[in-house]
Amino acid sequence: MKPPHPGKACASGEARSAGLAGPPPVRVVIEGVEPEIDGGRFPAKRIAGDAMVVEADIFADGHDQLSAALLYRHQGEPEWREVRMEPLGNDRWRASFEVTRLGRYEYTIEAWIDRFATWREALEKKLAAGYDVESELLEGALLIEQAAQRAAGADAAWLRERALVLRGSAPQAARAELALRPDLAACMDRYPDRSGAARYDRILRVDVDRERARFGAWYEMFPRSCAAEPGRHGTLRDCEARLRYVASMGFDVLYLPPIHPIGTTHRKGKNNAPVCGPGDPGSPWAIGSVEGGHTAVHPELGTLEDFDRLVAKARELGIEIALDLAFQCSPDHPYVREHPEWFRWRADGSVQYAENPPKKYEDIYPLHFECENWPALWEELKRVVLFWIGHGVKIFRVDNPHTKPFAFWEWLLAEVRSQYPDVLFLAEAFTRPKVMKHLAKRGFSQSYTYFTWRNTKAELIEYFTELTRSESRWYLRPNLFANTPDILHEYLQSGGRPAFQARLVLAATLAGSYGIYGPPFELCETEAIPGTEEYAHSEKYEIRFWDLDRPGNLRDFIARVNQIRRENPALRFDERLRFYPVDNDQLLFYGKSTPDLDNIVLVVVNLDPHHPQSGWVEVPLDEIGLDPHQPYQVHDLLGDARYLWHGSRNYVALDPRTAPAHIFRVRRRIRTERDFDYFL
């Protein structure tokens, strides 16, 4: 339904202080709109198919009845569509629309005094009080006649007829009865007088992504370590061969660290040694050599054709390839020669390398995003992204975005997404909370989080309550990496296999998006540089050969968890994560459900990797729609055991040597006619 009178009136009825003239100021106030990020400066985020729920405080002086509409359109559409808002009580109103297309939608709110509803309510009260309502009926007739002028076709005539009756000489009671008929109210509601409507003074925005933006299991892997036999530099062809392995574990995204030529100048040696030894391959993040830069493939990995094959083969297996965007250069990068103006030149004539004194990263030159010819640099970096999109890449993991200007990302992401709204960007910003959030506001589809450093029950509850309940839930989508090439947390180092299992379950069920860095993860690799969370013999600086069949590996376990994720849509709804009580500080109990409660998942994780733990959980029967007087089944999808539970308090025990977690699907009892019970 289109608004008959697109609101002309100003926002919240501000009176002109310089002289009073024209129509009287708007009386209706619209405020407290949600979602609205920083006064509308940034868009919210949603997934295609989502209901976009919008709420606002809407009220006016006095006691008049109000009506309100949520106006929305895909950006660029000339006309607003609209849906009426419903009052929730306490002057709060709500409506929603389905976001069906990718890209940007706009929305705002219009509200007006509903003179007919106001009149109708007063008429009802006066009739109840036994008043003479002759004047009321005449005033109602006028309102109906005015609506008839706004109405089209048959409605106009139908309304005029009713106005005539109200003005007529039939008994007052009969005319009043007609005036109060629901069909009249419904027709009047189609032609409201919106000439004095309040229009919210901001047009708000929501960016709509495909499902993968909120739900996906990521696997990170170094292609050069993928050779089928030790002692050889892995290639993209080896990666291709490894795809079945990755697919067998149920991953959706395969993320590769940079695949570009690696510089030789100041190349780092094994374990980040300042000088490399013969044959050391260098860090893939020291991008660029005589063989090319950000759009080239490292010759030892293969060719661009090999990459295209990898992308195509992965797609066949339901896997998307994600590339790393690390906008920095080795001293040998072609940019250094061709565009010296894109770097910072020191007073001593050298180029500024990356440093954090006393640490020096002489193998890496940062780009100078504020250089004089910054537009050329920015355009070139956009070209890099478009180049890889041209080769089938739709997901980018962005390295250290917090060390490049926010405005650059906002521009780049908007430019790319205006052409390719299905492209996703994951921000690898391990930095201060407000900076992380701000990058998400500027447009990143997903964000790395502090998850790896949140290991106790209190830490997890506090952090995930913030992520899923605070305002940041409108724009920041967490992607939980259980480990990365940079982070092997002490909890994993000391907890061994049960710790890896617990962290996998947490990552895979606390958020729709999660990832591991393999094979070290599924092989439960715990060897770190002592006293640090750095992997020993890190793949960042050397080629590793991994025995994928190492005893105790988690391949089957991970496959099971990823299957559970795919089969239970509840796990896609991060905003619906809730923590529930359990009387043991080593047990974490939480749940997620689909909005319609069709799929309910409850998870219990034993955070103690060394000892069995048990306790009484409190199931939120009310919240998940369970009858307190009926038994229900919790089906442990991990172990495939089924338990019959009654009421809210139930007992759980988890031994880390066998299973550090339950992932329960809640099944309601269905009683058949023949008194045969089953659980759905």
Added chain:
Amino acid sequence: MKPPHPGKACASGEARSAGLAGPPPVRVVIEGVEPEIDGGRFPAKRIAGDAMVVEADIFADGHDQLSAALLYRHQGEPEWREVRMEPLGNDRWRASFEVTRLGRYEYTIEAWIDRFATWREALEKKLAAGYDVESELLEGALLIEQAAQRAAGADAAWLRERALVLRGSAPQAARAELALRPDLAACMDRYPDRSGAARYDRILRVDVDRERARFGAWYEMFPRSCAAEPGRHGTLRDCEARLRYVASMGFDVLYLPPIHPIGTTHRKGKNNAPVCGPGDPGSPWAIGSVEGGHTAVHPELGTLEDFDRLVAKARELGIEIALDLAFQCSPDHPYVREHPEWFRWRADGSVQYAENPPKKYEDIYPLHFECENWPALWEELKRVVLFWIGHGVKIFRVDNPHTKPFAFWEWLLAEVRSQYPDVLFLAEAFTRPKVMKHLAKRGFSQSYTYFTWRNTKAELIEYFTELTRSESRWYLRPNLFANTPDILHEYLQSGGRPAFQARLVLAATLAGSYGIYGPPFELCETEAIPGTEEYAHSEKYEIRFWDLDRPGNLRDFIARVNQIRRENPALRFDERLRFYPVDNDQLLFYGKSTPDLDNIVLVVVNLDPHHPQSGWVEVPLDEIGLDPHQPYQVHDLLGDARYLWHGSRNYVALDPRTAPAHIFRVRRRIRTERDFDYFL
């Protein structure tokens, strides 16, 4: 200090999507500014002499050092003044300025990358790591030379000298030492490069009132009931005689219901009877008769000259007269005849009277604020306000502002306060929470609250936590009326004298502004129309004669409480109200303090008017700066008893028959040289 480079850059560094050109976008982000009401749409409120504390999140990409300044000016001043902001950690910054003048101030924030501080920090780290810093010194010299160009007078030369040394041939260590000297950092900080500074994209506002806006004891009284002997219509001269009585109780504001001529058409009788009897005086809110309207004095009360005398005499006694602004008319008001277009005319040719079916208020015609000639009506109502200001009235209690357009109030209050910034308006809006808050946003200096209906411990804690800790504390100043001519709460009806005492202490100490409607309050009048909270024989409809010396009256008690209020500035700081634990649900324990903790008041109130109650309070020693190992004195200012307390847990007992509350002033132990203790 004036900013050398008033920020030209755009707000938060939004990149232009349509082509990249010009200087690179601003890198610094300013967000999360507090106070900021509805994105800056409404001003905050402060009292002259207050520190206006402003906070914001300020950060940039990367690791550069930042500087920030809070810019402020009284509205109309051409130049910003500024004060540097200090980092609080977690990217939060704070600064404050003193608001000294009444009226409106503006403020905003500018922040920039502090290149010298960034350079200096890196230099320090590199020296500590033993690097060669030759290039760093040359780069520092350049920064200093650039600052010298921005510098004035001696500073410029002084800076150039230092740059020369840095470029010179002295040993590197000596030059580095000079480069790091604090005097150089201080001088550089006076001439920052703010060419790429971020300016917050909103100019925020704060309205500054005089002290009475947040601190004052109000006394409401019907002049016509002030006659010295029964059976006579009281006059303004009688009021004058009553002033000493009001002053003796320590009140600051004497608020009079409307003093204008009262209409006779449809005049209400005693106890709101639809028809009046002979001699019934009518409701003072049915304003206007042949004797005049809103700028006239009811002849039976006296003359305008009498009113002027009353204002002057009150002023001598330290009392301000507050008038009622009830923008509505009796059918006999001159406006009805002279400006029929200012009213709503019904289809049957009658004027719309006030009604809430089945209730009819035929003695009152609402004004039609949206009538065709609304500007003339609005201007006339402004004239009414200015008229009374001309007669010395600086405080108005506004009757039912929520039934008139918000825009009207915003316009009227702004118009009046632009001429008379010392004029205050109290909103009598007993309506829905968001409407109450919105009226405060639009400019009301103070607001009636739900206080009369918050009587249990849980209700009081919840409501006052909301009033003093939520965002509304920036703009809504509560004025707690313990009773009004419309509200004699059941708690008072059934609780008798101890209930009146408890509610008085609560009102007088929970908020800086409070009021009572007397003499019924101090006489502990409990007679209500059964089953309602309406006074029986309400003064709204008849003249009452009150025996001020009635036994059990609270005159001395009120005088004591008001004296305590005047002597303890802690009670002026509503935002510093905190509730503390006490293990008895009938005891409420809370405190207030001055920002410097010079004055600390702790209050315990027994909410049970019928039984003695006792319990253990927990004094927040840390919060109020008490040494847990030292005794301290709590001096009950109500009963003048002194108790020596130790540690946080202490015992209190309150018998409603003697004293339903303690108002403790906390006195610290001072140990003299001769080991003689006293308490300050």
